[in-house]
Amino acid sequence: MADEYHEAEEKRNILRRVAAYRDLCNRVRGSSMGSLVFGSFMLAMWNWLLPDAAKFQLYGLIFLSLALLEFATGLLNRFHPSAEGVLLEGFVLVCFGGWNVIREALIWQGAFPGRPNTILIVLGGLWLYKGAQMCRSYMSLARHFADRPSFEHLRWFDQLIREIHDADPRTDPLALVLPTDPSLSIKLLGDTAFIVFPDGEVEIIAREELMMDVVPGAENEKPRCYLSIRGNTLPPFPLGRANWENYLRWKAEGIEELPEARPIR
Numbered sequence: 001m002a003d004e005y006h007e008a009e010e011k012r013n014i015l016r017r018v019a020a021y022r023d024l025c026n027r028v029r030g031s032s033m034g035s036l037v038f039g040s041f042m043l044a045m046w047n048w049l050l051p052d053a054a055k056f057q058l059y060g061l062i063f064l065s066l067a068l069l070e071f072a073t074g075l076l077n078r079f080h081p082s083a084e085g086v087l088l089e090g091f092v093l094v095c096f097g098g099w100n101v102i103r104e105a106l107i108w109q110g111a112f113p114g115r116p117n118t119i120l121i122v123l124g125g126l127w128l129y130k131g132a133q134m135c136r137s138y139m140s141l142a143r144h145f146a147d148r149p150s151f152e153h154l155r156w157f158d159q160l161i162r163e164i165h166d167a168d169p170r171t172d173p174l175a176l177v178l179p180t181d182p183s184l185s186i187k188l189l190g191d192t193a194f195i196v197f198p199d200g201e202v203e204i205i206a207r208e209e210l211m212m213d214v215v216p217g218a219e220n221e222k223p224r225c226y227l228s229i230r231g232n233t234l235p236p237f238p239l240g241r242a243n244w245e246n247y248l249r250w251k252a253e254g255i256e257e258l259p260e261a262r263p264i265r
Contacts, residue, residue, distance in 0.1 A: 008191050012204050015192070018149040018157050019202045021083075024141065025154070026200070028085040032077035035089065039071025059103070059112075066096050083141045083148075090134030097127025160187070164196045169242040176246055179237050180227060186210075188250040195229065205230060207254045212247050214239060 046055065046064050054060045073092050077085040101124035106112045149157075164187045167175035176186040187194040193210045195203040211228040215236070225239035 009206065012192055012206065015157075015204050017145070017147070018153050019204060021145055021149050022154055022157055023201070024083060024145075025081040028077050028081035028083075031089065032074045032081070032085075035070055035074030035077065035092070037074075039067055039069075039074055042067030042070060062099060066092070066099060069095070083138065083145055086134055086141060087138035090131045090138060093127045093131030093134065095131075097124045097129075097131055100124030101128065160194065161196055161200075161202065163187070164194060169240070169246050173246050173249060176243050178225075178227060178239075178243060180234050181237070184227075188246065191254055203229070207251070212239075212244070214244060 042063070046060065046067055050060050050063070055064070070092050073085075073088050076088065100120050103112060104116050104121045104124065107114050108116045164175070164185045167177065167185065167187065169175045169177055174188045176184070176188065178184045178186065182198050185196045187196075191207040193205050193207065195205065195210075197203075209230045213226045213228075214223045215226070216223055222238040222240065223244075224236040225244075226236050227234045
């Protein structure tokens with residue numbers, strides 16, 4: 001039994017890593033809009049504000065290259081997000097911040113025309129710092145996700161989450177939809193429960209880490225249920241028959257005797 005438990009827990013750990021990497025990819029995809037907007041803005045500035053004579057000189061070419069790199073980063077992170085998207089965003093910020101600092105320094109030394117802009121120097125320093133922090137963050141992510149989930153794993157996980165969101169416990173004996181605060185959608189697969197929160201967060205726990213206890217409701221009211229997840233008990237909520245029967249059936253698969261079943265009216 002101990003070997004079976006450890007084997008099942010190892011499978012859950014793999015699924016948790018898939019869930020964590022999926023969450024990372026979603027955050028990278030969410031940040032891509034900022035890169036697309038900023039890259040488009042930079043391209044518009046290059047096209048409309050720079051004189052034609054300056055567009056393909058050194059300054060104009062560097063500006064165009066940074067704008068294209070920013071826009072390409074947004075596209076890549078939008079349609080193919082990965083941990084490397086964090087590194088790419090950091091690299092673009094380092095390049096853009098570094099170029100602004102170097103340009104202002106060259107203006108100050110008289111190598112470029114114009115007057116130094118203190119605001120651009122400050123912004124360039126901030127972009128350099130943020131970009132360096134993102135590159136450092138990527139190093140930590142690369143160590144944490146040394147074994148990456150495959151695209152097929154992520155696609156399977158996304159499909160599972162959609163099924164959990166759309167499940168109806170009256171027709172799906174492996175589903176629970178609980179009116180907790182916040183509401184929870186749960187899939188009961190083998191000795192593992194997939195808990196999906198409204199914000200998309202996913203928690204994967206063992207059968208024994210999910211407990212439900214029913215107490216009778218007041219007259220003409222549904223019974224109240226206390227849900228415990230890893231020892232944390234949520235406030236009581238009304239429980240329907242389908243949810244309770246699905247839970248009892250799932251619990252019965254892992255123990256010799258059924259949990260005590262109070263009547264569900």
